[in-house]
Amino acid sequence: MDELEYEIHGESSHSAKYFARNIKSRDTSSDSRWTAASPLGPEPQFIVLKLDQVCVLKSVLMGKYYKSHPCNVQVFEVHVGQDPSRMTLVLRDQLQDNGIWETFNVLWRDADGLPIACRYVKIVPISTHHATFHPSLWHVSLYGTSDEDQVEAIRADLLLRKEARAIRLMAKYLRQRGFQDPCTQLLAQSGQTLEHPCVTTLRDALAHGDWAAAEHAIRSAVESGLFDEHLQSTRPTLVWRRLRGTNADGDVPPGLTEHSMCFDPHEQTVFVIGGWDGTQHVCDVHAYAVANDRWRSLSLEGAPQNLQHHRSVLDSFDGCLYVFVPVPDEGSPPTEGAGDQSSSLSMSASVVDTLLRVSPRKSGKFALYRCTTRCDPCTWTCISSNISSVGGPGYTLDFDVTLDTETRTVYMRTSPLSQRNGEPKTASQLHSYSLGTGEWTALPPAKDLPALRGRLCAVGDATQGSRLWMLGANGPTSAMSVHTVDVRTSDVDAVPPAGAPNSGLKPPSSLVLEPTLGNQELQEVYIFHETTGGEGGHVIGEPNTLWIYQCRRRRWMTTQPGPARPGKQPPERVVFQSAYDPQTQTFYQFGGLLVHGLPQQKPLGQLWRAKLQRPTRVDILNKAMFALREQQFLEMCRAGVGEIETLEFIRSGIVPFINVADRRTVQDFCSTVARLYGVKDSEGGGGDDSVSDGDSAAAKQNDERVALFDALVEMVNPSAREPAENLLDVVDSVLL
Structure with a gap:
């Protein structure tokens, strides 16, 4: 991306010597800022920037004072347009009250997926960290596409779309007034259609x-x-059923948290891998056969020990499980603020928060294991005891993996976290691992990925190639955001932010993104409701609700609430895990902790099935x-x-x-x-x-x-x- 040159076009007001032109300076002194003439109130405060030429804005770098400041803006918006009087909201986010500069990716494609060309950029403070102070902005840098040929092609395409819209509006008007012949001639000569x-x-x-x-x-x-x-x-519904199958001895797996789950669509089998059983971390792998409602345990010979905070994917091509295991160094110093093991059963549903409290080490490595599941007995293989030595990512407390089933490629996101507050201290990093060749690749450039505590979901697009959907927030108090990563070009794209035109329903910022599942055919991402917040960490919202992000429409929706009948749906829980069968649109859930009675309780050992039903x-x-x-x-x-x-x-x-x-x-x-x-x-x-x-x-x-x-x-x-x-x-x- 290019840094875009701009000049100050206008401002709502300024206080004393704190002019809008000050934001072009990279100085972090108290004088190098724009400050509004009054605190935020009914009259909006803003700065309007004029680009040197028409460009496509993709990201904004927001500078800050070198430390916390009472005038720091908290929530802000960015609008773009080719006319300062008609602009489009492309970003609504918030800045942290510290001295760390932050980069925000903006929405740079419209609802049709076409780039948004602009000449003007408007920055609007919505709130400050201290309500009675005048809002201040320090340095602002803009980044995007300024190549004349590309921008001219975008403008030409925009002109064609405007012309097509104008023709259709005229045709509609002529038909409404009864001028059928002129309407027919207009459509025939222009090649446009008014309707199907x-x-x-x-x-x-x-x-x-x-x-x-x-x-x-x-x-x-x-x-x-x-x-x-x-x-x-149309909002779908979830139809729940508890599955009560046992193994050959009449037993079921123990209750678990911190485990992982996978589903084999060809064998119709659910796998539950590792986890915490209430007293210790286990390395067991349990398989549930959907067809005969029967559990079995897999061989543990060669399996990784002490499976905790791991991630797993299943390759439906050959039925192999791939388990990514964080291995902390024995000699590294303890994580700041780490508590005892009992705190892992606290009210927080976030595995990352749990890691920050209980992980004994803050340095280590990732190991990768493979387990063949379609043979008896299964076989375990350690592919690498340290994936960073063969091109993979280094150790961090916050990571996630997802599998693109069409290309048989695993994508792994890592986000180094601040030991002080658990927020990302640098941009997230993304690596790919080919199951076919066994090779690791680092992509895209780290500077282009947002620093999110979030999850990945691989949902490809036949017309645009493989695309990753990255969901998360900059920190525990930040707004939920969604970004896409085109793995062919490494382009990072932000979807419409909260408050954008037609942005629709938005999930709460405290929604825990674990687990995150996807449907390739329907182009949808699924997150089960597991929200914590408020005093004492009380759960907010309807339990057993599924949040659905529709990638094509770029909209959120939720399932309709089901009947609150005991035994007809799972009890209110946190830290459970899910697996998904895309062929039948069926979810399987296992484990977790009851909301009421935390923290002194053992994990649940219940397996539930939830079938997603939609109108046809x-x-x-x-x-x-x-x-x-x-x-x-x-x-x-x-x-x-x-x-x-x-x-x-x-x-x-x-x-x-x-x-x-x-x-x-x-x-x-x-x-x-x-x-x-x-x-x-x-x-x-x-x-x-x-x-x-x-x-x-x-x-x-x-x-x-x-x-x-x-x-x-x-x-x-x-x-x-x-x-x-x-x-x-x-x-x-x-x-x-």
């Missing part, structure tokens, strides 16, 4: 009351995937067909069709599409039947729907058909329907 042909057919069919054509259009739209984005955005294309088809048939039925009643015929239509035409589990749908059906007999429904509406005045009846029928069309099209993928904006509204925003 199925949507056009549905519109015309409803307008003319051609119910057969309307139903055919709906079926075609469903088969063409026009409702798939709506299905993906059949569900959306039934919903749409029910809406069409209900409207058709109402018009039959108004047209005077006999009761026998209408009752038969209900039986054969409406009942097959009713979702009896949906209470609202059932109520709608009952209301529809009530209209047949002119009976008022429970909501006070109803009565005979006949209208004496012909013109009024036609107008009402037309309004109902338009409302039905709008309701159906609202579920269609945005790219397949006409633009949501109106041309007149766009003109008003420009004129005003």
Whole structure:
């Protein structure tokens, strides 16, 4: 990335000699800063920077005073744009109150994945570490792409997209005003489309009351995937079941924490590796066969000893387990603030926090072991007793691994932590390990990766190559952030920050990212809710909730809460582990500690299965067909069709599409039947729907058909329907 040159374009205010131009200096003295004329209040304070040329901003370096300062900004935002009056939020984050300069990656791609070109950058303080002090900013450096050819290509592409949007808005306006011929000519000559042909057919069919054509259009739209984005955005549910299988002797594995779990999709087997059983760390490996509900133990000959704080992945190609084991040096000094072993059973659900308290050493190495699981007995092999000697990362308290199953590549993130507060003191580092060749590679450059306490998830993209999703926070109090790493180009990309337009739901900063799982086909990352915070470390939020990050939509969502019935879902727990079967969208969970009764308790030995259930294309088809048939039925009643015929239509035409589990749908059906007999429904509406005045009846029928069309099209993928904006509204925003 290039350092981008800029000049001060404007500021909201300044205090005394603390002008905005001071932020260009790298001096850390008290005078080398911009300070607003007043504390933060209703009137926003900001600085606007003007780049020397149009660029793509990718990161911001925020300098600080050499130590803590009462005027230090805490939460801040960064906006970019080609016009200072129309800007886009690309970053919302917070600075620590210390003398360490911090680099923040910003959102530099739009919702379509295309780079955001800008000429102006606006920095807005939101809060300070001491509320009554005026906000101050020290040095600011900007980094990104300034290559003229690249930027010109981005601007040209942006111009084409603007032109396409303008044409579609004009076509929509012409059609609304009834100018069908000019609308058709505009679209034909420009090569643009206003909407998918199925949507056009549905519109015309409803307008003319051609119910057969309307139903055919709906079926075609469903088969063409026009409702798939709506299905993906609908909150799924988790259906839980406790698995009570035993081994041949009638026993089950002991309760565990600090273990790891893997799933073999070909053998349909869950593996539980190592962990703490309440009295000691164990190196046992237990395998659960889903098909016959039976546990077995694997051979321990050659296995690593004292498995704790390790990470494991399973290669589905040959069924081998790869276990990454931190091995502290015997002679290294103790970690600052380390406590006794009982503190590992504390309220904190973060393994990193546990490591910081109980790890006896702050230096060491990583060992890598392989275990063959598809032969009896299994065999253990120590691939390397010190992976840093063969190109792998060095020892650290905070690390994570993930496996790209398509390329059979393991990615390992390491983040050296401050011994004082457990926060990353340098940028995270990323290494890859090829299971095929056994070679380690360091990538990407460490300066490009954010310093996060977080987790990795390998979710590839067939159109963009393998991509890693990195989730985490700069520290225990920092906001949750998501970054992507393109392993081909080493590009690091930040997703929309909290508060960005269309950023949607955001998880709490205290969400513990352990474990983190992914689905390659659906392009989703999964994190089970395990949040701690507040006085005494009380758990915040609904237990047994799954957070889902949808990579294509770049949105968070959660599962719908299930029934709070004892025994029907796991008890409220922390420090459990999970494995995932992507073929059946099923999770397996084992171990953990009950929230109530900590810290004097033993780990749980329960195995639970959670199946992720989503609405399907059949569900959306039934919903749409029910809406069409209900409207058709109402018009039959108004047209005077006999009761026998209408009752038969209900039986054969409406009942097959009713979702009896949906209470609202059932109520709608009952209301529809009530209209047949002119009976008022429970909501006070109803009565005979006949209208004496012909013109009024036609107008009402037309309004109902338009409302039905709008309701159906609202579920269609945005790219397949006409633009949501109106041309007149766009003109008003420009004129005003």
